[in-house]
Amino acid sequence: MHITETGLAATPEALAFALNERRACLSDREWRFRLRGYGYDIRQTTRGRVLTQVTNGRELGLIDG
Numbered sequence: 001m002h003i004t005e006t007g008l009a010a011t012p013e014a015l016a017f018a019l020n021e022r023r024a025c026l027s028d029r030e031w032r033f034r035l036r037g038y039g040y041d042i043r044q045t046t047r048g049r050v051l052t053q054v055t056n057g058r059e060l061g062l063i064d065g
Contacts, residue, residue, distance in 0.1 A: 011060045014040065018051050018063065
């Protein structure tokens, strides 16, 4: 189980968690669905795909660094 933290120190862990979940999924759609269950979302921006928090829209970092 993953617990969502809001501090800046939680950002690397959230990114690692999201990438780990991606490896366990068969499609991007399944991945996004699973992440939303944990309170995260993937948003497409001009910079690339960004991991965000669902509750406040805070950007946590680029997924496609």
